[in-house]
Amino acid sequence: MKEKKSTVKAAGQKKIYGEIARILEDNKNFLVITHVFPDGDALGSISALHVFLKKINRKSFMICNSDLPYQYKFLPFFNDIKRNIGDIAFNGNKFACFCLDCADEERMNLDFDYVRKNASVVVNIDHHRSNNLFGHINMVDSNKSATAEMVYDF
Secondary structure, three states: OOOOOEEOOHHHHHHHHHHHHHHHHHOOEEEEEEOOOOOHHHHHHHHHHHHHHHHOOOEEEEEOOOOOOHHHOOOOOHHHOEOOHHHOOOOOOOEEEEEEOOOOHHHHOOOHHHHHHHEEEEEEEEOOOOOOOOOOEEEEOOOOOOHHHHHHHO
16 A cells, blocks of 8 residues: 555544545454553543444454453453454455554554554554654544544544
């Protein structure tokens, strides 16, 4: 895929929402990743997007490459969160990747080169000002209090 980068700004928010809507329409397989040692925003964000993807009949897998805090076990599909990409069988199919609440690739603690090679697109949704815009599409808004707020708005 051609390296295209889009970043949200108030005026461009509608355009990025349109790009994400096309990704949701054009892809059947999704990988939803968050950062290691996740907090409520990280786990709530991937859980919400995962539930949404399932509701629109998409195949979705969640990854967080660390132990998960027990206090978030009430979240839907909490027990479906995988730790390693190797635990997911895409059977050679491309997938769209959503990275939520991660300011950079290192926060995910996984083989991001593998993700880049096998993803049709990488969408970076985050609220941290320090985000290095690593996605093909970057919806980054430091005026939001949480990434979950951005997922909800979308």
